[in-house]
Amino acid sequence: MEFLLKKFFWITALLFCLTSCSDTNKPQVAFYYWKTSFYLSQTEKQILKANEVQKIYIRYFDVDLHPITEEAYPRTPIYFVQKPTVKTIVPVVYLKNKVLLSAKVSVPDLVEKVLKMIQEMNTANQLSCEEIQIDCDWTIQSRDKFMAFIEAIKQKSKKKISGTIRLHQIKYAEQTKVPPVNSAVLMYYNMGTIAVQSLNSIYDRSIAQKYLKSVANYPLPLKVALPIYAWGIHIRENRILGLRSKLTIEDLQLDHHFSMISDTQFEVNESNFRTGVFYRKGDVVKIEAITTRDLKEMADDLSDNLSDTPEEIIFYDLDEANFKNYETTVYKEISNRF
Template structure:
């Protein structure tokens, strides 16, 4: 009887430990006003979401004096008592490319604005994330900014990491942060061809093996967004967000050419955009099967298991394209 009891206890402990090692689900929120829809609230409840990465503001160069300026700071219309909020600041690479950039001033002003937003909304952030696709040319400015920002903020700092920064980390270097988040999307070129620029398995495979050598601990960000590439006379003229395949099928102004392309049958305006006859829309989306494949491939190639899987981004339009349990399915791959 004792043997059976200890066997059951041992199995329970194994299951418990296994559950603890699974990464948690979290989301990016990338709108300028924080207000959750009922669908978004339901997804957060069903997945026991406690942590949300919220874009606080962008940093760009002023068009006249080329000094760094914050753009469209977040405005909260809901209290954040139920969530751990991670402010995310997106810094355009051209800011870090600026010659004679006053890095200390930029770091001080960035910390100050984050603190002001937190104070106003009674948010106590334990972590801040910096999002910047730095290059070899902007590397030194960026690394210096991160070091100063970390010192001034006195917070845990994470940074977004791209695939090319994983593979060539000896050249691009590793920022002085506590952890990184691999942005596992936007892999290809936005082009007229039929390839999906959001996720391309063949492109991903060129970089995945490098994960085993990357010394910084990484969590993974996966895409749940979609868009349409607007093509005219064999040239890309823009990206059109919030356009679903099901919506285009119902619209008599558009004709389905194949599983990816739609052709404009007659001139029309849709969502404030003008479409000429014979324009093409190339739809790019991520299926549930894609997400599972991405998770399985990441799991095969990472040495340290992620603590979190962060989905980009929390939006009713995106969520309605997936079954409710997809996020738990993805996490179960690790």
């Protein structure tokens, strides 16, 4: 009897250890925050709590070229209405590629301006950070300057520097080069061209599969960013007028000015203004969105091709408007598929 009890004890302990280790190895859930003011609604707070979120990547500002001086300057910095209460925040700087292409912009000056702005914002809001993320869709033409910028900001800041990586930069890494960052985030969205036809430009599995085999060989540790946003493509006479952010199928189904003409398209049946945008009778709005099924498919495909389990799955982006079509804990469920 004593032998059986001991055996039962060790089997139970082993199973507990295996379960605990398995849970520990699963990626953490994180979010990008991409608004111009930081304020979390009760729904957004509930999502963070339900999915055990400890980290938010916050867009601090864009770096653009000034239209008159053509110098690099911080554009649309975020305003903190609230102080973030999560354990860790990571300032994200969106660096426009044209800044790197400008002969008037030097790397030392750019690094100085970026770090000064981050420090001023942190000081003003009593925030601190151990990591800075640079979001930039650099090209072969801007490659060398971008690599120099990353190296310089890493040396001067004495912080961890992470960077965003697009699928094409992974597949053609020999041409675009691998940035000297501490870690990288694979942006697994915005894969196609925004078009009138039915293709979903946010995510298309057939496009993704052309790049997936390259992911396993990328020499940097990869976290993964997945999309949870939707938008509308505003079309008039077969021409695209623009993108209408945070617009969903449900929004237009509830608006009597729009009639559903396909699974993803609505026709304007009466001219109207909606959130400051004029929709003329006969215009078409094509909704592009991501379903839970899409997210599961992305997670499974990436899990099959990544060489290691990602440390984090970062969802873009933290906004109550994006949570309408998902279960509260879906973000944790998706991260557990890796």
